[in-house]
Amino acid sequence: MDLELINDCVHCGFCLPSCPTYVLWGEEMDSPRGRIHLMKQHVEGTPMTPEMAGHFDACLGCMACVTACPSGVRYDRLIEQTRAEVEREHVRKPDDRALRAVVFQLFPYPRRLRAMRLPLRLSGGIRRKIIPRLERINPSLAAMADLAPPVSARVRLPHRVEAKGSRRATVGMLTGCVQGEFFPQVNEATARVLAMEGCDVVIPPSQGCCGALSLHSGQEEQAKRFARRTIATFERAGVDTIVVNAAGCGSTMKDYAEILEGEWARRAGAIRTVDLAEYLAELGPAAERHPLPLTVAYHDACHLAHAQGIRSQPRELLSAIPGLELKEISESAICCGSAGTYNLFQPEAARDLGDRKAERVLATGADLLVSANPGCTMQITAAIRRRGAQEIPVAHTAQVLDASLRGLGRVPTIPA
């Protein structure tokens, strides 16, 4: 762990109000400033006690503190280093260890994830009966079942989608594990929108995981392995720009050059990762926007807003659609509690944050919630369902744009 990065923190506390765990509990140890203090204690020789590890585990990695910090503290780097240190030094309780093993052997592997969908495919009635029971046995298992959306038909994407009209660019597209398995419609929409805006879209088959889940949980080596494989895959596909529609994947891929060393860092640097909204805003509109008479609440995914600084682009893209009215969600900078695997490992905190977010989403009175990250979509939908409130349909930015470009008049939403 890098003492110099730790010492950049001047203890001003400006990050406190943006930290979801501080918002929930109001305790110094569960604030960015407190966690950095704990890191310092550890570097200076205090052993990694279970209490200390607990406060690091409770961090969502949402990076709201990075946005808030006027001193430019690299909390993103720090927490990554710290998570790896926790995995090296901290002996977890057996049940915690078992759950982690399941998740890390499952989520980053699309094929295994596919096999898992069956037991998770519980229709409404059964779901409502089984979740309280799971809750008693293990809140994390309940969280898993509660979150998993019903499975939609598997979609095979072509390996290449040709640009409509004159070609403006050629880009690669990441399919992502969770996005690809649970929300294939989003990938279809992404490919179509890019094509309609004049891009040849190259979609390498069997892409595998980008490494985001592993990296955010301190599984450094697994993350590096996945990163190298992803780079090689897109090199083979012959593209130098990769468009990503899942915020968590995009933020990790933008860091590849920092995560990897030597030759691989150089190869990572030769490929540009861009978020879909970022890319489309940069490219400028070519295709015609057809009206969509809708009020839309846009949710800032942490890995988009905080980790990549992408806030204005999706809002601009959405507002440019005729008839569409954009609503802001209050406390938009506070995480919904999804945060990668967080809702599996810290189910209570995730639940409280989910409830907080659901309340604010519903308060907008919007017809549609737009979220650019599969984790957030699952989390917020589950929270709204828990409240027993009138469910609000959710769609990805790509799906809204797709509907407008194709002139559908309505948005085919993600089934919740």
Next chain:
Amino acid sequence: MSTMTLQEPARRFEELLGHGAVITDPVRLRTYECDGLTHHRVMPGIVVLPESAEQIAAVVRVCNEYGLPFVARGAGTGLSGGALPRADGVLIVTSKMRRILSVDAANRRAVVEPGVTNLAITEAVRDLGYYYAPDPSSQQVCTIGGNVAENSGGAHCLKYGFTVNHVLALEIVTPDGDIVELSDGDPGYDLLGAFIGSEGTLGIATKVTVRLTRAPETVTTLLAAFKDIEQGGQAVSAVIGGGIVPAAIEMMDALAIEAAEAAVACAYPEGAGAVLIVELDGPAEEVAHQFGEVTRICEESGAFELRIADDPAERAAIWRGRKSAFAAVGRISPAYIVQDGVVPRTTLPEVLASIDRLSREHGIRVANVFHAGDGNLHPLVLFDDAEPGAGERAEIVSGKILDLCIEHGGSITGEHGVGVDKSRYMSRMFSDEDLDTMQLVRCAFDPRALSNPGKIFPTPRLCGEVPGVRKGVHPLVESGQAEHF
């Protein structure tokens, strides 16, 4: 006091507040060892996180039973070590008490718990057309309880006054554990006034009734860039001398601008040796008139660029650099001391020249940010803590700046308080008799000196910092001008 003797009170606190609200694990305790002034550190004996006034009162009563000193803490952003804990005592943290209890727009008041942040009050009433006027730069994080204790101010206090002008009533837990109310309408002594700015030494605020201010009809913000600080200072004197009371008038020097640029890319005019931010607010007509005057004065004083903001986004862009300045110096220096002093406005140019001399003499950079309208200086003394001796030299410069303030008839603190950090300067400003008289007030509230002992006063006197020990008779008591009761 050994940890053994803290075990029993800790158990009592757990009975009162529940297990989760009492911290005794050393790793966790250490995260509370300092506030925003990090070179004073003490690991608290126990930390408690109460959720109501009743719980605070109960904790304070237990402290009295065992003779334990206690210290209140809000967000821990204080810059004078006011919330520095006691190793033999209890840190009472209000960060879970952050409910806005009521908003009464018709009577322009709101009642809030002490852990509510300054900005949260404004956010809660903005849609009603009101705001909470005092605006410390730390407003998004500091608590109203901390503001009350420090009598905090901010850029807009020139026109609107400090915390003391905006708190209408308080509910406090007294140092012996009673819950009492202090209100500005109370007949007799102004106890509310005595409590505000008392830095946690007279008890703990548990409920704060604040005045809400009507949002002004028009706000215009102007940024003027000057070649140097002298020109900027001239403009300030001319504005105030001309009878204009801007909502705010703030100045930053070249080094402070450099830091702000590095942190938030505020894009202030290139080549500026000083920038002045002037904000005017009020009825449209009045603002328009004052605006004409201020632009004329700035131009006459040598401003080479003027920027004007009329909408909130442009205004925020101008303020962003200023509001981030303290924390932003972290970008250009590994370590720094935020100093806080006051000088009469007319002596500003002279004092700044002396600060510059000090800076060169000691080889320590000083960035200047200040509330120019009321002469409140915030010199940021920069140093590299890895360089041997640099910290000491920075301390010397920092201390000499305070001497300058006293010499010029000013004060050692404008808004950050005395805390532990400046207690040793108190005797440079006040005579022993003055300090003893202040102690009499303190003893009237807190005869056992349990509430935040060791702060403000340079040496324990009179009722003493040790419970029950009294040193001699106070001169005022001896001369018959005051008495103990």
